[in-house]
Amino acid sequence: MNWYVFLEGVISVLLIAGGAFAFIGSLGMAHLRDFYMRLHGPTKATTLGIGCILIASMLYFGVTAGQPVVQEMLITLFLFITAPVSAHLLAKTGLHLKLKHVEKTRGKPVELYREEVGEKPVPHPDRGHD
Amino acid sequence: MLDTALWISQALILMALSLNVYRMIVGPSMPDRLLALDTMYVNSIALIVMMGLWLNTKTYFEAALLIAMLGFISTVAVCKYLLRGDIIE
Structure with a gap:
């Protein structure tokens, strides 16, 4: 079998899988019932x-240029690093605003410390605070 | 084969974007809208990368990188505003 036909198949499968995963993620965000599920x-x-x-x-640009291309790896790495950070911040914001959740959502929203929501300054023991 | 895959994938991403717009309009609370916006920029990166594949050019790579960075920074800024009432303290 021709090598290029095989690579084209791999690229097509990756593209369709990527589109399907992105669609499933957005479908979950539009369909689920409370913020912690969404x-x-x-x-x-x-x-x-x-x-x-x-x-x-x-893969496509690497095959057509005949040499490995690593620029797209930059976006991939950046997104894989930043997605958990923004998810953590969004979850913390939802907990802080005390959003409603359905009964089936397991676990209760934990109480944030008062220092974390800005109601009390962060204590500095070496400056005389307790 | 690649053309068909691109068509299917772009249609899926377009449907995902319309679902994001729905959530951003309907969303009952502010973090919901923020989450919809966050997902929307990720989906638009996918759309731009596929446009680069379609036109067989690498010009759009920088645009995708810029959208990734600015999207993350703006998400963090709005989260920080909702969490503390201020962005830079």
Whole structure:
């Protein structure tokens, strides 16, 4: 079998898988019932989908240029690093605003420390605070 | 084969973007809208990368990188504003 036909198949499968994962993530975000559930879809499925699409693009330009291309790896790495950080901040914001959650959501929103929501200054023991 | 895959994938991403717009309009609270916006920029990166594949050019890579960085920074800034009432203290 021709090598290029095989690579084209791999790229096509990666593209369709990426689109499907991104769609499933957005479907979860539009369909689920409370904010803590909705946070699951985009942070995991959509990140995986965009990783698939960027790897497909990297493969395509690597094959057509005849040498490995690593620029798309930059976006992939950046997104894979920043997605958990923004998800953590969004979850913390939802807990801080005390959003409603359905009964089936397991676990209760934990209480944040008063220092974390700005009601009390962060204590500095060496400056005389307790 | 690649053209068909690009068509299918772009249609899926377009449907995902319309779902994000729905959540951003309907979303009952502010973090919901922020989450929809966060997902929207990730999906638009996918759309731009696929446009680069379609036109067979690498010009759009920088645009995708810029959207990734500015999207993350703006998400963090709005989260910080909702969490503390201030961005830079």
